[in-house]
Amino acid sequence: MNNILTIFKREVRSYFTSPVAYIIIVVFLIITGWFFTSSLFLAGVVSMRGVFEIVPFIFLFYIPAISMRTFSEEKKSGTIELLLTKPISDSDIVLGKFFSTLTLAALTLAPTLIYVISLKLLGSLDIGSIISAYIGIILMSGIYISIGLFASSLTENQVVAFIVSFLIIFALFMLNKILIFIPAPLITTVEYISTDYHFSSIARGVIDTKDLVYYVSSISIMLLLTRTSLESRKW
Amino acid sequence: MSIKVEKLSKYYGQQAAVKKISFEIKTGEVVGFLGPNGAGKSTTLKMITTYLTPNSGKIFVNGINAEDDPIAVRKKIGYLPEQNPLYQDMNVIDYLKYTAELQSVPKDKIKDSVKKMVRVCGLEDVRHKDIGELSKGFKQRVGLAQAMIHNPAVLLLDEPTSGLDPNQIIEIRKLIKDLGKEKTLMLSTHILQEVQATCDRVIIINNGEIVADGTTDSLQKRFQGQINIYLIVKKDPRYGREKVISSFESVKNVEKVKLEGDNENAWQLDITANKGVDVREEIFMKAISLNMVLLEMHQEETSLEDIFRKLTT
Structure with a gap:
């Protein structure tokens, strides 16, 4: 536990010692801000729907971008050897990096709470469904990040890591949008694998155990794969 | 530990x-x-x-x-x-x-x-x-x-x-x-x-x-056993190349004599002696007995570098 925290602290700090995190957060706010204001001022609707609809799209690119360096950079510079010869387990390293990246995603999301506060001042708002949507976004980010970590652990090239994780995430995201092309017996399975299917049900305000099981198990599987990929140096 | x-x-x-x-x-x-x-x-x-x-x-x-x-x-x-x-x-x-x-x-x-x-x-x-x-x-x-x-x-x-x-x-x-x-x-x-x-x-x-x-x-x-002695002998009509080599080979405790160089007025020889024996004196005496002119003689101990080269090539 201590080791996870040590890795976590270093990773979070390294995100904020370079200007990249700040730039990305600002860009994220500009894009979501546009979707927020356009529905508020142009359509005159007091709703967070515009924002919640665009976030999964932005995260499609954003999460691979923040997770691509986690292992690739250490592999390239050789610091992975320092890390893996310290008396800590491979799982500690994977979990430390997972939670630090998740924290960065959550911190990116945090300023959007300003939108919620300003909407609350303007009209009535279903706070329950908004909280549920935020939980949904965090859980979805968890899956994206675990995929990003896995892709990053495969290569020492950050661009390759980005592309691989983007492709996997994009495929999972698109699955419930191509259901008409899927043979009928497979539809429920394919739909269940899709990330967006579970997100849209949570975003409606329904937190179902079925969805939670999906999120937790997918994240666990990807993190286990990442650990296996780290151990593959020994094979 | x-x-x-x-x-x-x-x-x-x-x-x-x-x-x-x-x-x-x-x-x-x-x-x-x-x-x-x-x-x-x-x-x-x-x-x-x-x-x-x-x-x-x-x-x-x-x-x-x-x-x-x-x-x-x-x-x-x-x-x-x-x-x-x-x-x-x-x-x-x-x-x-x-x-x-x-x-x-x-x-x-x-x-x-x-x-x-x-x-x-x-x-x-x-x-x-x-x-x-x-x-x-x-x-x-x-x-x-x-x-x-x-x-x-x-x-x-x-x-x-x-x-x-x-x-x-x-x-x-x-x-x-x-x-x-x-x-x-x-x-x-x-x-x-x-x-x-x-x-x-x-x-x-x-x-x-x-x-x-x-x-x-x-x-x-x-590895030191093999002490090498480097000799430079002046060329002289009174003795030929084969004579020089064979006479040094006949010195006690000398294992091998190799001709390293042969230029206009001198031969360079590399003499390997038996382990742990100093043959410099005998070689010197042999040269005197044959009236050979020695231009140079030095002994080289095996350095760690030689050992390394010997072992890894």
């Missing part, structure tokens, strides 16, 4: 990097792990640190089997990898604190151990700088500091002086020598002077196999 390696093998695909090597390092020994590039030095060190797993064979660090309890083994070891990888974006103090935490140095002792390492490794002036801004010599000191932050009993250094300028090399060697006094230390290198300057014992490895193992003195003695 001892290291014991038994029949260790490691394959990369089909290619064997290390073939069934065994050795033992006792507590407090300073051992040089010498070999040409690609001989399997780094691979062996990586296996001792448990970064890599051997295909076969066993490693014991202070009696603990590395395979059974890698975490316990890592706790005992301080390791400086080849190329000295460091987090370029961290400053020296933060980085040392980070390693101390990872090495599970008790919380209340982290500050002291960082301070001590900064002092021992001479990092006072750069302690608040980013590692990326440091010169190579200072980076190497940071690398050594991170390896020793938890006061490990075993120190493994993989080519600790590669890429440094001559002044830095001398400084780092001095540092290693000071540190080696209290620790079991194993350093890999392909530079002979390094071993001579810092180590009590040397293990020479070539193509994944150990070709020599012993103290630097004993190795020198073992």
Whole structure:
């Protein structure tokens, strides 16, 4: 536990010692801000729907971008050897990096709470469904990040890591949008694998155990794969 | 704190990097792990640190089997990898604190151990700088500091002086020598002077196999048997080339006479004598008896460099 925290602290700090995190957060706010204001001022609707609809799209690119360096950079510079010869387990390293990246995603999301506060001042708002949507976004980010970590652990090239994780995430995201092309017996399975299917049900305000099981198990599987990929140096 | 390696093998695909090597390092020994590039030095060190797993064979660090309890083994070891990888974006103090935490140095002792390492490794002036801004010599000191932050009993250094300028090399060697006094230390290198300057014992490895193992003195003695004498004899019509060679060959205890060079007015000869016998006097007397003119004679002892070349080519 201590080791996870040590890795976590270093990773979070390294995100904020370079200007990249700040730039990305600002860009994220500009894009979501546009979707927020356009529905508020142009359509005159007091709703967070515009924002919640665009976030999964932005995260499609954003999460691979923040997770691509986690292992690739250490592999390239050789610091992975320092890390893996310290008396800590491979799982500690994977979990430390997972939670630090998740924290960065959550911190990116945090300023959007300003939108919620300003909407609350303007009209009535279903706070329950908004909280549920935020939980949904965090859980979805968890899956994206675990995929990003896995892709990053495969290569020492950050661009390759980005592309691989983007492709996997994009495929999972698109699955419930191509259901008409899927043979009928497979539809429920394919739909269940899709990330967006579970997100849209949570975003409606329904937190179902079925969805939670999906999120937790997918994240666990990807993190286990990442650990296996780290151990593959020994094979 | 001892290291014991038994029949260790490691394959990369089909290619064997290390073939069934065994050795033992006792507590407090300073051992040089010498070999040409690609001989399997780094691979062996990586296996001792448990970064890599051997295909076969066993490693014991202070009696603990590395395979059974890698975490316990890592706790005992301080390791400086080849190329000295460091987090370029961290400053020296933060980085040392980070390693101390990872090495599970008790919380209340982290500050002291960082301070001590900064002092021992001479990092006072750069302690608040980013590692990326440091010169190579200072980076190497940071690398050594991170390896020793938890006061490990075993120190493994993989080519600790590669890429440094001559002044830095001398400084780092001095540092290693000071540190080696209290620790079991194993350093890999392909530079002979390094071993001579810092180590009590040397293990020479070539193509994944150990070709020599012993103290630097004993190795020198073992191969020293062959003393070579270099002679330059003036050419003279009174004696021919064959005559010269055969007459020196007839000297007692001379094993072999080889003609090294033949120029306008002299022959160069390389005379190999039997182990441990000084034949200079007999050769001199022989030359006088034949009225030969000796322009030069000198004896060469086998240096560690010769041993290394002999063993690894």
